Amino acid sequence: MSKPLGIFDSFNNLDKIKPEDIASWLTPAPPPLYLENYLANKLLYPQSVPVSELDLKIELAILREALKINSAQSFNKSNPFLSESPFINFNLKKILIPGHFLDFVPDLQILVWVFIDGLLLERKREKDFEDIWTVIITGDLDDVVGTIILPRLKSAAGEIQLDLLGKTYTLKLGSLTVVPCLKKKCQLLFKSNESLLLGKNDLLIEVYGGKLGIVVDGRV
DSSP states (O other): OOOOOOGGGGOSOGGGOOHHHHHTTOSSOOOHHHHHHHHHHHHHOTTOOOOSHHHHHHHHHHHHHHHHHHHHHHOOSSOGGGOOOSSEETTTTEEEEEGGGGGTOOOHHHHHHHHHHHHTTTOOOOSGGGGEEEEEEESSSOEEEEEEEOOEESSSSOEEEEEETTEEEEEETTOEEEEOOOSSEEEEEEEOSSEEBTTBSEEEEEEEOSSSEEEEEOOO
């Protein structure tokens, strides 16, 4: 019988992660030696599971850095169509989360937040269509669970208004917000004076919904 996969069995780049990079995601951060030892143990035992709240925060920080390195290594600048990654499809604008990751991080919103931080937060967007990404849980049957919206900010302060399913949501720039929409397709109206979506500050658009809903990342 094969061993069940852990999250970090999917990566071969853990040795490239630096303790100070892990510390950047943690407040307060443990001592560097503690993080160095934790990372060394994770290299030896990638299937080990966190036993405390601090351990889980460290694991999520390691996952962010592992995703960041994987994304950078996978992207082919000269020809994006040749880029390959099990976690991100650059051409179809899809975030791909292996289903077994939820066995270790069962909170889907937290897991998606980690993937945004690792794959999209520092990624330079050169085209408007990079503002919208579909989130898919992969496995025997892939499951579309929602959409990530990345408005282009013109200011560090301000608001975004979303009209969805008869409700109006006012979101502050500088925050990451999840708006529920269990429908397969969700029609929303985006309005903002301080940010753009697909090059517009007033846009009616249809995106995927699901168990996650719609994540709006308004962080600078």
